[in-house]
Amino acid sequence: MSGSELMKTAIEIVKNSIESVLPDRAVKDTLKDLNLQDVFLVSVGKAAWRMAKAAFDVLNGKIRKGIVITKYGHSEGPIDDFEIYEAGHPIPDENTMRATRRVMEIVEELNEKDTVLFLLSGGGSALFELPMEGVSLEELQKITDSLLKSGANIEEINTVRKHLSQVKGGRFAEKIFPARVVTLVLSDVLGDRIDVVASGPTSPDASTSEEAIRILERYRISVSNEVKKALLKETPKHLSNVEIHVLGNVQKVCEAAKKIATEKGFNSEILTTTLDCEAKEAGRFIASIMKEIKFRDRPLEKPAAVIFGGETVVHVKGNGLGGRNQELALSAAIALEGVEGVVLCSVGTDGTDGPTDAAGGIVDGRTAKILKEMGEDPVEYLENNDSYNALKKAGALLKTGPTGTNVNDLIIGLVI
Ligand SMILES: Nc1ncnc2c1ncn2[C@@H]1O[C@H](COP(=O)(O)OP(=O)(O)O)[C@@H](O)[C@H]1O
Ligand SMILES: O=C(O)[C@@H](CO)OP(=O)(O)O
Ligand SMILES: [Mg+2]
Incomplete structure (x- = not known):
């Protein structure tokens, strides 16, 4: 699978998982019982x-x-x-x-x-x-x-x-x-x-x-x-x-992601549904797990999908534009630079991440390189909480528009 095919697969898994937690069915079923x-x-x-x-x-x-x-x-x-x-x-x-x-x-x-x-x-x-x-x-x-x-x-x-x-x-x-x-x-x-x-x-x-x-x-x-x-x-x-x-809730969207990724042939695991640390630390940590899979085939064998649910936090100190999912994705992009066959996607299931028009970010081993080749320093963008503009320049923003649901954030890492 090529790098861009892997990206397409990640986006498909994310979109279908969000689709599965639209509230319509659950509202209808519950109301039918309540009479x-x-x-x-x-x-x-x-x-x-x-x-x-x-x-x-x-x-x-x-x-x-x-x-x-x-x-x-x-x-x-x-x-x-x-x-x-x-x-x-x-x-x-x-x-x-x-x-x-x-x-x-x-x-x-x-x-x-x-x-x-x-x-x-x-x-x-x-x-x-x-x-x-x-x-x-x-x-x-x-x-x-x-x-x-x-x-x-x-x-x-x-x-x-x-x-x-x-x-x-x-x-x-x-x-x-x-x-x-x-x-x-x-x-x-x-x-x-x-x-x-x-x-x-x-x-x-x-x-x-x-x-x-x-x-x-x-x-x-x-x-x-x-x-x-x-x-x-x-x-x-x-x-x-x-x-x-x-x-x-976020458990349901993670379970859907696991099912869909498994159907697509990935060894899939939900590693947590309570991710709540600083966004950029989460990005770096998740990238380290993806590298462990890439180079050591553990804790899962390639091809693998690691799934995380939660709500990270951001200490916004800079004056840039971004959201916690974009910040997580940019941080992961820095840690994954140069690694082939990896894609990380981090999104708010509501379709908007921070005060931006993006749902989150989708990055791979090329993302940080692309920025550097443009003369931009991804670390500087991260420090200025300007993940939106960094990901925009690298073509790594994921936009869905409002989704009609809201069960917090979903992060998927694919490794082949
Ligand atoms: N420049 C920025 N970079 C990263 N995160 C930001 C930035 N500006 C605001 N945020 C974060 O965005 C959060 C609000 O985003 P939003 O997606 O509306 O949250 P929620 O989906 O939980 O309602 C704030 O809590 C703040 O931490
Ligand atoms: O309304 C709220 O208090 C929070 C949590 O439910 O939602 P959101 O983060 O989407 O603003
Ligand atoms: Mg929230």
Whole structure:
């Protein structure tokens, strides 16, 4: 197999794996079992449009009102008479608040006979938000931006978000009470911490005010007195009106990748579904495993596919453009320079990696060489967190557009 054929194979495995975790089927199957009548549908997150459409297709006639809030560019047209909103991500904006207020207007009227069907996917933290009284949107945006660049993981970031919000950390379910809420979650959080996915609007909160304060201190983020005051108010730890079902996660996409790669003749193994270290360290480590396979045929014999799922972090210190998958791919490209018969592909299953239009990167032994031949230093790009521009120059960006799902990041290494 030539180098470009191997790249094509990697892209095919990735795309088919993502296809297999589109939420449609899981939403439909779960709803058929639940037999709900007369629901208020609220769908929030990057996969919100697709989840709402699937629910509409199976519940048709049993939905009294439908509202969808998703990221800009992620809705795919009208669904019946649903209200469909797009808003800012990963930082909430005015449209986030406008759409969330609309949801609150509707649920606050409900009584114990009513049911809210809440369809939730990652991205919801930015898309569904009304800050606590005294906390301005501007300050919340600043704190979110600092946390996202600090290297803090999603559990830490969302511990702070929950305590500054009127709808996160179970507070949305509290507002819905005495009505009932049935939540279907597509998980993009490692270990399926459902109180962390989209900051758990309908989950009893496992985090505390004290932890939120400690996290801000740990990452040296200073906040106003109003924010300090808001943080002290504790989130609900028990909720009696909630039922939650998990539909999909990073395990499922990794299992699909393993199956597809095996069918294509690769000795395939999932090495982890909880990759959570610094992106560039992960890239280097994965490259070292691929070289072990290439030169020593272990832990798998060639042809081999190694599969990783997770969510790495990036301490963004430079002023470049990129995302954690692109950064991982660029780092791997540096470590794989000159090695033949290896391809590494790292993507966000939602189709966007960091504030860019790429889903991730696809690199091989030629990628770093191509950059050097152009007079560019890949290490400098990596240090400036400018993986997007490095991979763009080398023709190594992978673009899928919004995929309709969101189960975190998938990394595949092929070795022949
Ligand atoms: N220049 C950059 N290089 C690498 N990563 C970046 C850069 N700028 C932002 N990021 C990372 O992108 C993350 C947000 O990306 P995004 O793909 O929206 O995350 P998610 O898919 O988890 O919502 C931030 O947490 C930040 O760490
Ligand atoms: O909304 C969120 O809190 C996170 C985790 O679920 O999602 P994303 O990383 O896609 O923004
Ligand atoms: Mg995330």
